[in-house]
Amino acid sequence: MIGITLLLLFATLPGHSHEHVTEQSEVWSTTDPSFTKSDVTTDPWHDSDPFNTEIEPTDFSHELDSINTASNLALGRFTTQSSTFDKFGDSGNAVDGHSSNVYMDGHCAHTDLDIEPWWMVNLNATYKVFSVSVTNRGDCCHTRINSAEIRIGNSEKHGGTKNPRCAVISSLELGETHSFDCKGMVGQYVTITIPRRVRYLTLCEVEVFGLPVSSDYHNDTYVPVQSPDGENSSDELVTELKNILKHSNAAPNVAVGGISSQSSTYDANGHSENAVDDHTAQCSRTKQEFEPWWTVDLKSVFRVFSVAVTSRGDCCNEQINGTQILIGHSAEGRKKNPSCATITSMELGETLSFDCAGMEGRYVTLMIPNRNETLTVCEVQVFGLSADLPGHSVSENFELPSIPHGAPNLALHGRTSQSSYYSYRAQSRKAIDGSLASNYLNGDCTHTIQEFEPWWMVDLQAPAKVFSVAVTNRGDCCKERINNAEIRVGNSKENGGKTNPRCGTVFRMDYGETLSFYCKGMQGQYISVIIPERKDYLTLCEVQVFGLQEPGFTPKPFEDYEDLEPVPEPLPRVETHEVEDLRRKVFHFPEETNFSYVLLFPKKPLRLRAFTLCMRLATDLPRNREIIFFSHRTQYFDELTLWQELDGRFGFYLSGEGLLFEVSDIASSQTHLCLSWQSKSGLTELWINGKKVSRKFYRAGHEIQPNGITMLGQDQDSLGGDFDAKQSFVGQTTDLYMWNYVLPSYFIRKANRGYRVPRGNIFDWRSLSYELKGNVVIQQKNTHTYE
Structure with missing residues (x-):
């Protein structure tokens, strides 16, 4: 069920536009291609929506004169949408009254990749809606709006997607504005949604024209008739979501964006936020004191599946011995929060992942009990899902083994390779350098050329029991390229490990986001990230592989390999x-x-x-x-x-x-x-x-x-x-x-x-x-x- 509810986590905050920005042209060749099976060529759900009943026409000719002089009811009203693609895609852009249809001008709404994406405007009162005018994006991707529906009613649940339907947008040309007749349908909410599809939804302007409804107005005409198949439509939806997301058993690092604090601060270089800044080279540090602690407030309650901790790399690694990881609802009574795990020991600069089995809590705390000590933490990653999301218990979704001493990041000592190199700066080892920095142009990431089924692979040098793989996406550009990438674990290195068993599939990722995929103890020496069945670039900024190998196994240093990774020639000139x-x-x-x-x-x-x-x-x-x-x-x-x-x-x-x-x-x-x-x-x-x-x-x-x-x-x-x-x-x-x-x-x-x-x-x-x-x-x- 975690895979099913995952898509609800990714709505981003609205942002502001910048007039000099233009979208990089190479992005357009990579958007939406990974979901063509359900997006275009098939219709996985038959049209059993009980609210798909078309409204019978009614004679409103006596009101036409008023409508012709009416103002746009949607202008400047409150809007929401299923998700937001980036800072330029705020839902309010579709009702700002601006005529621009170029997305990067900052006047279009844009969802992220969603199952049944939707956009909705609240008219603040109930109206008879006679027409809805929609302006399509003008700079690219005009077919994305195909099959979108306009829905009008008084329910805001599910983004208004179950309200009665006014019209179907079969297609619009680049930048085209088209008016749809809604025959005086009554409602407060106007929604545009793309049903039964995995799509992006982009709207550059939505205008709504109608007349107020009197306070004593009552009309039962617009209550849709229940379809004979309607009672099964919800079950079919859940089934299809499971089919689409069954391999997306991923949880984001929810510590990013949290509020950190600690019992004291050693000096100006030891602030608590250093442990959640995505940079393992900067650490938090307390003074030497009795029972020092560090905590992150996740701002809401999450089900936490694992916590990964990175220790100090220059000295004093023994100071962290005995540190407890606590998860719970109490901000003050940190000792009262339940314990996920105890860190018995860590090597210099080591990252260990601890299984927390879906414990619920808002606060994640590291504390050294019963002694005077200094607590230094260089990074804390908390992988979990919101407790508010519907779902079953964790035991029904993940088979997470008990790992009392934590699982190390085995990738750090692996040998990497990839299908191609975009430039001399794109070495495959950039993805296992221990840094979560995500700017490719600063040298943080690996990068292939654009090719069919690009891949990246790490050889762990010996078979391992893999519990989870955490992937960090590129943060400076092109976040959608990783959509539909697969994580595979096995003992074959042929063709980049493409035939090995699959641990998980990336549905989508945000800029610089880290997602952890649970592999349930899969066995294998080779871990691969592959984009299947399409031509694209593959960029990875970090891959962490948490697992265990046979006791006594000592990884061979990378420098001892006879054939080191080839470094491509620099670009010309x-x-x-x-x-x-x-x-x-x-x-x-x-x-x-x-x-x-x-x-x-x-x-x-x-x-x-x-x-x-x-x-x-x-x-x-x-x-x-x-x-x-x-x-x-x-x-x-x-x-x-x-x-x-x-x-x-x-x-x-x-x-x-x-x-x-x-x-x-x-x-x-x-x-x-x-x-x-x-x-x-x-x-x-x-x-x-x-x-x-x-x-x-x-x-x-x-x-x-x-x-x-x-x-x-x-x-x-x-x-x-x-x-x-x-x-x-x-x-x-x-x-x-x-x-x-x-x-x-x-x-x-x-x-x-x-x-x-x-x-x-x-x-x-x-x-x-x-x-x-x-x-x-x-x-x-x-x-x-x-x-």
């Missing part, structure tokens, strides 16, 4: 430099292109509440041309952009409307530019050639976000791409420095003269990590060097 001293050198961009740029790799994440950015520029480009100087972008936003506007002004953008400065031309000889900003007051200062030319206030309280792509030479209209040659930089860039604080003015003046300044703790020209792409070359220079 790419130079890679780990760290280089670039004093007396410049980046030269010789021509206008849409493919030449320099990737910059910061020394620390760009989570900034203040910064100073300095660089020296030279260009012959005209004043009336857009020119990009610096671009840092995350998935949805231009986090930090510096460029020249068409009118020659200098533009500074932080995730939204920009701040503009009047400046002189950037000289062909060289112009030294510095910009500083602080969040506390919003104070922003622009310096040109050592002189402060402007002082303004901008985005007070804002915080620049990390985990994006930083580059010189091109403006990113989408993450890492969609470049416009007419905005590219042509000329020379040198002396690039960035600090995560406001640099004192006398250092800015020294920087302009080429004197020594503090080392840039984000970027430093004397030790810069970068990659050249396209036609960018390094040349020597003779002046203005920081020694």
Whole structure:
């Protein structure tokens, strides 16, 4: 039953749009293909819905004049939907009155992949509805709306999908708006749903026209007649859901997004949230005290199937010995919550998974009882499902064996391979490096080329009893590519283990999400992740395999293998430099292109509440041309952009409307530019050639976000791409420095003269990590060097 209820967990919170974002074109070749058997070619349920009765026409000609002048009843009303695809797909976008039908403009509603997806608007009162106008998506995927139904009634249960039906949307063209006659149907809720299908539902505008119903209005005409087959329709639905999701026995890591706390904090590096940040290199740490504890509030009650704990990797692993894992409903009486397991011992940096057999609770606590100690935890993953979901007891769904001492992550010592390599950065071992970071472009993930049935596999070096496999999806792009991937466990390595028994199937995953699939003690040496029966990319950011091997087995170190994993050749026209001293050198961009740029790799994440950015520029480009100087972008936003506007002004953008400065031309000889900003007051200062030319206030309280792509030479209209040659930089860039604080003015003046300044703790020209792409070359220079 857990597989059946899984899809209800994935509704995401609504977000906001960003005008410069465009969806990556390669996504469209990978959406919806995995569910074609039930989505298009078959109709698994016969039309036995008792509410499918069409409404008999009624003469409302005397009300037509009023209808023609009526306003759109749906405009700005409260909306909901079965799930939300991403920040651009808020349900309210379909009633915002905007005519745009391009999804990435942020004016369309979009569900995630759902069984029978639905969207609903509450009109706030009961109306006679005479027509519903629907606008289809205009930039792609117009066939997704085929067979959608419009339903109207007074029930909001199940998203209104059981209310009487007004019409069936057989098909709509790209961006088409069509009005459907509803013959004066009465209801407060208007729903659009796609029944009996696994689909995405995208609506760019829904308009509802009708007239109010008087307070004494009564009408039994619109109560649908029970179909002879209606009494069995619910059972058929459950049966089909079981068939579709029977292999999706997965539970998400519900600790992510929880509220953590601990009995004390050792220092500034030991905050409690470090244990639920998806980064095993950062740890929580208490002071030495009697019975130290760490806890996460899951915000609601969950059935917890397992808890995975990662210990400290640099020292002192014995401190965690005897730690109890407690799960329950009490926030204060932590000792009173029931015990899931006791950690007897852990190796340095080890991750152990403990079976909790579906224990219910809101609070998951780690506590060292009966002694003075320091508690250090580097990551806690809690895999469970909401206790509010319908379902049977866990024993009916999972055969989870008792593992008193925890099951280790066997993948860490395995040998990996995959069907192909997307680039030299996409090695298969990226998926077993122990990190839950999920940005491929930062080097966190493995990645195949687009091919038929791509696969990834880890060889555990010996057969193992596998209890669970946890998979982390890509977080920076393209979350739907992993839909329908299969986890297989067995003793065959042929064709990537495709013929081994199946442990689970991915129905869908969110950006950067980790799902744990329960394998019930399956036996095997090879664990594979495979996308069956379609051509696609496979990207995995981490695969954890929790299980047990024969006592005494010692895994062979990876370095001892004779044939190490082949590293593909770099992409054409790419130079890679780990760290280089670039004093007396410049980046030269010789021509206008849409493919030449320099990737910059910061020394620390760009989570900034203040910064100073300095660089020296030279260009012959005209004043009336857009020119990009610096671009840092995350998935949805231009986090930090510096460029020249068409009118020659200098533009500074932080995730939204920009701040503009009047400046002189950037000289062909060289112009030294510095910009500083602080969040506390919003104070922003622009310096040109050592002189402060402007002082303004901008985005007070804002915080620049990390985990994006930083580059010189091109403006990113989408993450890492969609470049416009007419905005590219042509000329020379040198002396690039960035600090995560406001640099004192006398250092800015020294920087302009080429004197020594503090080392840039984000970027430093004397030790810069970068990659050249396209036609960018390094040349020597003779002046203005920081020694």
